[in-house]
Amino acid sequence: MPDVRIVNVTKRFGKLVAVDNVSLHIHDMEYFALLGPSGCGKTTLLRLIAGLIQPDEGEIYIGDKLVNDIPPEDRDVGFVFQTFALFPHMNAWNNVTYGPRVKGYDMKKAETIGHEVLEMVKLHERLEAFPNELSGGMMQRIALARALAAGAKLLLLDEALGQLDAKVRNELRYEIRRMAKDLGLTSIHVTHDQSEAMAISDRIAVMRKGTIVQVGTPQELYMAPKNIFVAHFIGGANFLEGYISNTNGTEATVELRGDLRIRILNNSAKKGERVVLAIRPEALNVGKESKNEKNSISGSIERVTFEGTNIRYEIRLENQDLVITVRPSMIGEWLKVGEKVTTTFPPEKSRMFKYPEKGLKEEITVE
Ligand SMILES: Nc1ncnc2c1ncn2[C@@H]1O[C@H](COP(=O)(O)OP(=O)(O)OP(=O)(O)O)[C@@H](O)[C@H]1O
Ligand SMILES: [Mg+2]
Structure with a gap:
């Protein structure tokens, strides 16, 4: 045909x-x-x-x-x-x-x-x-x-x-x-x-x-x-704004607001560049235990939504950024609103984008 x-x-x-x-x-x-x-x-x-x-x-x-x-x-x-x-x-x-x-x-x-x-x-x-x-x-x-x-x-x-x-x-x-x-x-x-x-x-x-x-x-x-x-349109993501504060071969460090730093895998990032990190909700780990390892940020559970297959958590990070994660609802114990948690950002799972000229909001407005 x-x-x-x-x-x-x-x-x-x-x-x-x-x-x-x-x-x-x-x-x-x-x-x-x-x-x-x-x-x-x-x-x-x-x-x-x-x-x-x-x-x-x-x-x-x-x-x-x-x-x-x-x-x-x-x-x-x-x-x-x-x-x-x-x-x-x-x-x-x-x-x-x-x-x-x-x-x-x-x-x-x-x-x-x-x-x-x-x-x-x-x-x-x-x-x-x-x-x-x-x-x-x-x-x-x-x-x-x-x-x-x-x-x-x-x-x-x-x-x-x-x-x-x-x-x-x-x-x-x-x-x-x-x-x-x-x-x-x-x-x-x-x-x-x-x-x-x-x-x-x-x-x-x-x-x-x-x-x-x-x-x-x-x-x-x-x-x-x-x-x-x-x-944003395919699958949805958490978007975090920041600056590249350091680069090191295949890795870069992104400084988020509130003086938080997370590492990402990226060999094209330039120091000082303003960026947006996209992390799929399902790629973000969350747990009760406090972790001191790199790429872990503490926060608290702000909302819990039971969606059937998944349970969806909205987490207010310590720097006040809000992130969303989904976990299979049949596995493990559910977290509760107000609970203190640690969120871990796997370096290989975040994608870096240049900060858009017209701002982040304009990019993710679907109209
Ligand atoms: N016959 C027409 N006369 C004037 N404007 C039109 C006409 N047909 C479409 N438009 C405009 O062209 C743009 C694209 O319309 P279109 O119908 O192709 O969108 P769409 O992606 O199919 O949207 P939806 O998902 O709502 O169906 C819109 O701004 C619409 O108002
Ligand atoms: Mg149409």
Whole structure:
């Protein structure tokens, strides 16, 4: 099935630049996610690929074909929206076979396709049901079946699971991926839900304010975020501000406020540089015993939240910085609010970023 190449594409709405000089290559048969906060331009980019709107600048290729001037119906794309966009006056069967019939296929071929795709989405028994007789999850399955029946080679999903409850959403996302993979489709899945994108994508493009800030596999984005925004948006992190007070080959010392020092592994840090350290909540150790070893900072538990699998602690460090850690709730004794603790920062687990020009807060604001 086709790959998709987006080359220096810009789309403006009046003065607003919704998609700002974006270049992206989505591979053949890839399950690709566009992930980012509300208003960052995900839907606009998807609509540009579908041909529902035209770019102001740049080129879009589907396969080897430049499609800028090709209408949506000739792009072989299937679009599944967040809102249930089935024809309300048609039953499931007629919704699904609409595409093949409009294409002028003979009745027999349209029926064969209809049966195939309804089997695939496991709704064959409901082929006579009208949309208002189906659950949200079923309607999205029919919408998917309709896109597949119409011969989509490129599947575009815009928050297609957004209106479903958590359980249905979780099940359906794996099913959609499996079907797309079985059929060898190329898929672009728009979502603002990082756990959804992480769970099902081969690669993810993280978007912010009309631009793409990083493209990578879920593991790459989680393990090696290129900037503070990605570290924050994918997985979340504690951000501590400080200065490099010393460097020593592969290590550097960061001075936090309150005269606290922690060591990190970094060979590019420059003495005096203002930095932000990002440490994943799950990488931060916490315990009752007071430790005098390096990279341990004392503090007290300010809030405890039981989350099921994990227990989440907010810890006020002695320098008044607040950090968060999560621990498996089934292991060990729980800590209590007010308890004095020691927090240990493993040097190899913290990532250093240059202090952002516009300040830390601006970098982690997701709007
Ligand atoms: N037809 C339009 N006319 C004017 N502005 C638009 C239009 N479509 C989108 N925009 C603006 O372009 C920007 C990007 O919108 P877009 O819908 O692509 O965001 P999104 O990432 O899909 O957000 P969400 O997660 O909320 O769906 C927003 O500021 C939006 O208001
Ligand atoms: Mg959108």
